[in-house]
Amino acid sequence: MEKAPQETQGISLYAFLTQLKQVIMTQPALQSQWIVAEISDLRISRHGYMQLLEKDSAGNTVATARATIWQNSLFHILSKFSTTTGQDLANGMKVMLNASVNMSQQYGLSLNITDIYPEYTLGDMQRIRREILNRLSREGVIDMNKQLPLPLTPQRIAVISANGAAGYGDFCNQLHNNPFGIKFYTCLFAATMQGQNTAPSVINALERINNHLHLFDLVVIIRGGGATTDLNSFDNYDLAMNVANCNLPVITGIGHERDVTVIDYVAAVCVKTPTAAAEWLIDRCHNSLLNINELQTAIATLVNNTLSEEKQHLSFIADNLPILARNIVERSNMQLTHFMQQIPTIISSRIATAHMQLNNFARNLATASAQCIKQENMRLSNLTDKVNLLSPQNILNRGYSITTVNGHAVTNAAQLQPGDQMVTHFKEGKVTSTVNK
Amino acid sequence: MDNNITYNNAIKELEEIIAKMQNNQCSIDDLSTLTSRSLHLLTICREKLTKTDEELKKILAQLSDEE
Numbered sequence: 001m002e003k004a005p006q007e008t009q010g011i012s013l014y015a016f017l018t019q020l021k022q023v024i025m026t027q028p029a030l031q032s033q034w035i036v037a038e039i040s041d042l043r044i045s046r047h048g049y050m051q052l053l054e055k056d057s058a059g060n061t062v063a064t065a066r067a068t069i070w071q072n073s074l075f076h077i078l079s080k081f082s083t084t085t086g087q088d089l090a091n092g093m094k095v096m097l098n099a100s101v102n103m104s105q106q107y108g109l110s111l112n113i114t115d116i117y118p119e120y121t122l123g124d125m126q127r128i129r130r131e132i133l134n135r136l137s138r139e140g141v142i143d144m145n146k147q148l149p150l151p152l153t154p155q156r157i158a159v160i161s162a163n164g165a166a167g168y169g170d171f172c173n174q175l176h177n178n179p180f181g182i183k184f185y186t187c188l189f190a191a192t193m194q195g196q197n198t199a200p201s202v203i204n205a206l207e208r209i210n211n212h213l214h215l216f217d218l219v220v221i222i223r224g225g226g227a228t229t230d231l232n233s234f235d236n237y238d239l240a241m242n243v244a245n246c247n248l249p250v251i252t253g254i255g256h257e258r259d260v261t262v263i264d265y266v267a268a269v270c271v272k273t274p275t276a277a278a279e280w281l282i283d284r285c286h287n288s289l290l291n292i293n294e295l296q297t298a299i300a301t302l303v304n305n306t307l308s309e310e311k312q313h314l315s316f317i318a319d320n321l322p323i324l325a326r327n328i329v330e331r332s333n334m335q336l337t338h339f340m341q342q343i344p345t346i347i348s349s350r351i352a353t354a355h356m357q358l359n360n361f362a363r364n365l366a367t368a369s370a371q372c373i374k375q376e377n378m379r380l381s382n383l384t385d386k387v388n389l390l391s392p393q394n395i396l397n398r399g400y401s402i403t404t405v406n407g408h409a410v411t412n413a414a415q416l417q418p419g420d421q422m423v424t425h426f427k428e429g430k431v432t433s434t435v436n437k
Numbered sequence: 438m439d440n441n442i443t444y445n446n447a448i449k450e451l452e453e454i455i456a457k458m459q460n461n462q463c464s465i466d467d468l469s470t471l472t473s474r475s476l477h478l479l480t481i482c483r484e485k486l487t488k489t490d491e492e493l494k495k496i497l498a499q500l501s502d503e504e
Binding site: 310 | 490494
């Protein structure tokens with residue numbers, strides 16, 4: 001340490017800081033410079049107060065400074081920022097600010113912010129979002145929730161929203177008062193929907209829903225109503241992973257018109273607002289109702305067509321039946337006439353044939369009879385001849401004689417007894433003799 | 438009949454009935470059965486959309502209270 005010279009009294013801190021202030025304030029490089037920093041401890045009242053930080057790649061703070069946006073610039077800066085980025089200035093955001101060094105002897109060094117370049121923040125947010133999306137793509141989860149089949153009648157809705165939020169109220173009102181009389185069943189799984197607790201809180205709600213999957217058709221994550229607030233919380237890898245892995249299709253309606261967050265990318269369906277989410281659900285169910293009506297009309301038409309075709313068929317049959325019957329009768333008549341005409345011819349022919357057969361029989365009979373008579377005549381003649389040859393008269397004629405005793409022919413001499421009267425017959429006449437011995 | 442049929446299955450069956458009718462696979466004898474079946478399915482589908490399921494409502498109210 002340098003020793004203070006004895007002849008000097010030293011200068012006051014105020015005077016010293018005044019000199020410092022003069023040096024600082026006259027340096028053009030320290031005035032109206034665009035600087036890049038991260039916002040923390042942001043507090044907005046009449047003026048805007050914050051701490052500006054710079055961190056190294058390990059996350060250690062390597063620079064810090066107090067900064068103020070005075071009332072005259074505050075509205076301009078805030079509205080310029082929210083118009084471009086679609087969200088409010090918030091802690092944790094990386095911003096590019098136009099800053100000038102201010103030195104107060106009483107309060108020390110601080111920066112006065114006079115302008116902001118919102119495109120820088122937008123770019124930074126997009127970079128972060130892109131990095132998360134790339135990672136989700138690499139890990140193959142980015143389309144997982146989109147691949148779940150969307151129910152045709154999404155009526156049982158698990159809602160993740162802040163309890164009492166205007167967006168939730170709008171959502172429920174719209175659903176339950178839909179003009180088509182479609183019934184919806186909503187169950188709120190309350191979560192913090194802004195600030196640093198958003199991601200863990202929504203993840204927790206998803207886990208609670210996971211315990212009751214069978215009760216729901218899908219999950220709706222909504223946030224909305226009131227002023228646009230920070231959406232960075234939804235550009236969160238862990239939250240996106242949980243949404244992607246949810247076993248029910250997720251619809252997001254987190255009230256952001258300008259841009260989409262990471263969970264909008266991974267959700268099965270992404271709409272702008274809670275009201276739009278309700279409209280989506282109503283539309284889908286209404287389409288199902290219309291589909292039912294169309295099916296009913298189609299069935300009614302088909303039934304009517306089938307019935308009228310059958311009626312036509314019947315009436316065709318009814319119209320044609322008499323004609324057909326007449327045709328059949330006429331055809332039968334013709335056949336009968338034809339048969340009747342053929343009958344005399346057939347009968348004559350049959351009679352003629354029978355006549356021929358009879359004649360043949362008669363002829364054959366006569367021939368056969370004559371033949372038979374002839375044969376019998378011949379046989380008789382033969383027999384007659386034989387009889388004639390064998391007749392006693394014929395034998396007598398041939399010189400033979402017949403001897404009888406008591407009317408019986410004598411064929412053996414031993415039959416005769418002496419004294420028997422024998423009669424001997426000749427061709428002509430007979431003699432009687434007595435046996436002597 | 439089966440009131441527990443899911444909406445998707447009911448719609449599928451209705452479409453099958455229509456296809457059958459369109460392809461002339463439906464005889465006049467089957468027409469009445471198919472028509473009354475389809476009316477039944479249409480009623481189930483419509484009721485699933487428009488009739489309050491009190492039991493589910495109760496369960497979800499309970500769940501909301503627990504939450």
